Amino acid sequence: MSEHHAHEIRQATRKYIYVFLALLLGTVITVVAAYVPFGSRSLNVAVALLIASAKAFLVAGFFMHLISEKKLIYGLLGATGFFFAGLMFLIVWSNADQFLSIFR
Amino acid sequence: MDIPHTVEARPDTGLYNAKVGIWLFLASEVMLFGALFSSYILLRVGAEAWPHGLLSVPIGTFNTVVLITSSITVVLAWASLKLGDLSRFKLYQGCTVLLALTFVAVKSFEYRDKFTHYYVRLQDGTELNGHLAGNPLNWTAANLADTNRVGASITFHPDAAGGEGEGAHGGHAEPIELTAANVAKLESWGPWRSTYLAIYFTLTGLHALHVIGGALVIAYLWGPGSRMWRSDPERFTNRVEVCGLFWHFVDLVWIFLFPVLYLL
Numbered sequence: 001m002s003e004h005h006a007h008e009i010r011q012a013t014r015k016y017i018y019v020f021l022a023l024l025l026g027t028v029i030t031v032v033a034a035y036v037p038f039g040s041r042s043l044n045v046a047v048a049l050l051i052a053s054a055k056a057f058l059v060a061g062f063f064m065h066l067i068s069e070k071k072l073i074y075g076l077l078g079a080t081g082f083f084f085a086g087l088m089f090l091i092v093w094s095n096a097d098q099f100l101s102i103f104r
Numbered sequence: 105m106d107i108p109h110t111v112e113a114r115p116d117t118g119l120y121n122a123k124v125g126i127w128l129f130l131a132s133e134v135m136l137f138g139a140l141f142s143s144y145i146l147l148r149v150g151a152e153a154w155p156h157g158l159l160s161v162p163i164g165t166f167n168t169v170v171l172i173t174s175s176i177t178v179v180l181a182w183a184s185l186k187l188g189d190l191s192r193f194k195l196y197q198g199c200t201v202l203l204a205l206t207f208v209a210v211k212s213f214e215y216r217d218k219f220t221h222y223y224v225r226l227q228d229g230t231e232l233n234g235h236l237a238g239n240p241l242n243w244t245a246a247n248l249a250d251t252n253r254v255g256a257s258i259t260f261h262p263d264a265a266g267g268e269g270e271g272a273h274g275g276h277a278e279p280i281e282l283t284a285a286n287v288a289k290l291e292s293w294g295p296w297r298s299t300y301l302a303i304y305f306t307l308t309g310l311h312a313l314h315v316i317g318g319a320l321v322i323a324y325l326w327g328p329g330s331r332m333w334r335s336d337p338e339r340f341t342n343r344v345e346v347c348g349l350f351w352h353f354v355d356l357v358w359i360f361l362f363p364v365l366y367l368l
Contacts, residue, residue: 009186016183020176027168027362031161034367041368048363055359063179063352070118073127080131084138091142095149 019062026055111338126346130353137357140310144303144364155300156368158293159214164366167210168358171315174203175355178322178348185341190333193344197326200351204319211312216241218293218301224260224282225289233293234262234276242292249284257281304365311361314354321347 030051038044061067066077108114109121117124148154181196220239224232236243237259248258261276282290291297295305325344332340 006187009183013180013183016176016179020172023172023175024169027165027172030363031165031367034161034363045368048368049360052360052363056356059175059352059356059359063175063355064349072117072119072124076127076131080134084134087135087138087142088145091145091149095146 015062019058022058023055026051026058030055111336111342120342122342122346123349126349130349133353137307137310140303140307141360141364144307147299147303151299155298158300159304159366160217161366163210163214164362167207168362170203170207170210171355171358174200174207175352177203178351182341182344182348185333185337185344188337190330194326194330197322197344201319201323201326204315204322207315208312208319211308211315215305221293222260223289223291223293223297224287227286227288232260232262232280234260236260236282237279242294243290245284245287245290248282248287248290257283307361307365311354311357314357318347318351318354322351 030048033047033051034044036044038047066073107121111120113119114121177196177199181193181200184190184192184196219242220235222234222236222243224234226232240247240258258281259279260282261279264277293301295302325340325347329343330340332343
């Protein structure tokens with residue numbers, strides 16, 4: 001193993017520690033935000049999901065190395081994301097009335 | 105016969121085969137949990153009322169921290185192998201196994217808490233939630249009518265609030281005596297109790313199975329599987345990476361489960 005390679009791994013390790021700390025902070029923010037009255041429960045849901053998405057991005061991006069992955073993996077996940085979004089939108093469409101009532 | 109591309113990348117994909125394999129598997133897992141999450145949305149939007157406060161937020165937060173910590177130990181274990189340090193890998197991966205066991209133990213405690221919490225409807229129509237004396241597991245009215253307990257009664261401690269949810273972790277009101285004669289219905293807070301508990305047990309149960317499965321593989325790689333380090337260190341490192349990708353996915357699912365089930 002080259003010295004350069006070892007240096008890269010040590011740098012990455014430092015990054016992992018920062019991501020870990022950010023995830024802990026994100027957990028605290030998630031819990032605190034759940035008790036803050038944003039005016040409506042749907043807004044609390046949106047905030048919680050936004051924080052969870054940010055945490056998911058950190059895990060997937062850095063721990064799972066998706067930030068610098070090969071094209072094949074991006075293609076695979078792109079297709080998965082498309083069908084996952086479809087799965088979610090199907091539910092929204094089938095319940096459009098209830099969802100819209102949240103904003104009224 | 106040698107399995108091709110366990111270490112060197114395939115020229116067309118630029119990846120070793122196991123990595124493509126695990127990502128294909130994770131894609132199918134996204135759809136599996138995605139289907140259950142969309143079921144959750146459908147059930148919640150369609151429900152007349154959605155319970156809050158049934159689960160302990162401090163316990164859920166603790167388990168979230170446990171899983172996040174296990175994610176960092178997994179990635180540090182892999183980095184240790186990249187640096188050629190097997191003993192450090194063993195230390196980190198050993199911690200991961202312990203953290204996984206902690207998560208499952210806490211989850212079991214939470215499950216037990218639900219199966220020892222009861223809804224009761226008395227013959228006069230009164231509805232109560234609370235605990236039975238001695239915390240028996242998953243009783244029904246049939247247990248009260250047990251022929252071996254003829255004439256016997258059991259003390260019931262109703263939740264202070266009386267209704268489901270708010271009093272789940274609060275104090276208790278005045279205890280009452282339950283007998284087979286004065287109870288019309290008795291059931292624990294299992295998945296049958298409500299739509300919320302049904303989707304809670306389904307989602308967390310499936311997730312816990314993933315934690316157990318992942319922990320078994322990690323424990324294997326920590327123990328007997330680590331022999332490969334001597335014969336084929338790069339292949340072993342790749343195995344640890346692939347296993348780690350699965351573990352991070354399990355962590356990722358929990359990141360969404362925690363707010364959705366415990367907080368919102």
